[in-house]
Amino acid sequence: MSNETLVQVEHLTRYYSLTCAVNDVSFELAKGEVMGFLGPNGAGKSSTMQMITGNLAPSGGKIAIAGRDLLDRPRQAKQAIGYLPERPPVYRELTVNEYLQYCARLNRIPRKQISKAVGKATERCNLGEVGRRLIGNLSKGFQQRVGIAQAIIHNPAVVILDEPTVGLDPIQIREIRSLICELGREHGIILSTHILPEVQATCNRVQIIHRGKLVFSDSTAGMTQQLTTNSMLAVFQNTPPRDQLLQINGVDRVESLEDGRTRIHYKDTDPAEAVVEQAVSRGWRLTELTPERRTLEQIFIELTCSEPAPLESAA
């Protein structure tokens, strides 16, 4: 994985009259990274993406795409961006092939390479069979895929997808996810979504934005560590005495749950192996032992719901 920085966002701020939609957001995206952008509705995801793609002027801050400043050299910067907005920007009266050819020309693909680029994009998004059909007659899922094809047609360094899997059926979602993973190898990808498992399935970085502020930013690996908690659930047929469990090295606290299971909290060392050993030698008849994990959803809810709503939101 190279460390080439593709997107550099510094102190990005955007006001809608007095409402601050994006507040001092800074982050970087390197080549080979797939970044999931999470947040509740109205958190500023789409505004941030619109600013990175030049659809919205920031109130303050700096954006550089592949080392080119978006405000000073918009043309060069935009050449490196592929963008799929919330609503796919398709012309209903054109056929898929016509539309993609138009997009290819808009993105300054040399005339001779246009048909090749269109062919590659249709193949990648599985649009081959609908190439000659009018976009207006296609289903939402196909329109969405045409939108994705449009975003990747000029092989941009950065691909920005605003909720790419909305309106797709489960099979298409899987295809799009694998497409995103494939693209993620050579490009930098930012995708926003509400679907949390999608982030775990496709992204190697996660950012959570809430009320315009970045509240969480970590790699998926780092996030997995955050997700592991220091506890495990055990089911014993012969429930052992509490003090015997507490004697095991590392065990901090033992909790008996109502459904007959036992939650074992531990510190520093993972006592799983010792618990199993003891269970065998003392005949506790251990039938189940699961490490507990928090889900991304829990982190998300903790971060976005923990603080009490400020007073001004009532107005």
Add this chain to the structure above:
Amino acid sequence: MIFTIAARELRSLFLSPLAWSILAVTLFILAYLFLSQIEGYVTLQPRLAAMDNAPGVADIVVAPLLADAAIVLLLVTPLVTMRVLSEERRNGTISLLFSAPVSMTGIVVGKYLGVLTFFLILLGLLALMPLSLLAGTELDLGKLAAGMLGLTLVVAAFVAIGVYMSSLTEQPTVAAVTTFGLLLLLWIIDWAGNTNLEASSTLAHLSMLRHYEPMLKGLFISTDVVYYLLVIALFIGFSIRRLDATRLQP
């Protein structure tokens, strides 16, 4: 890049029934006017033959036809220009252009040229009507050329105003109404100052009609041409600024 956008615009126009119906209806009405002018000319002909230095076909048939054509186009232009930018904004397709490596100027000029090309096709078909007179009579081609140039400039100015109005709103119908209102106002603006000579001369300078009339008589005055070019440049400039501003404000 400009031509890519212009070509798409023109293509989309012809993919919708709107362009075809506008071509059909406009040409039908203009053909009717043309035929009634010829009818009038035929009844006048015995008296004209007796006159010295009588007005020719170009004065009696072509000039009124082109004068009427300007009015018909004033009614029709808003219908074609209304959706040019507003619909892109409403459907969100404008973000395709915004995130592509194209400047605002490229977008606006491309759109403008696309719609203008449609009207040039319409004018080309219109020009065939007077030219068909060549089969039976002599025609003052200089006067016809001046008139057609005048009409082209008038329509080019109409389209520029229409594109600007379309950039102001996301509702195509609102764009159509405001375009029509502004065009009509600019057409008749000199009627107001009939009693006050000083005001009327200022208003006459603003009137599109006053700059068009000399060309129908075959007078090619450079201030008239400059007037139209200024209107076109001004409203295209406004549109570019306006489109740029849509990114600034919510």
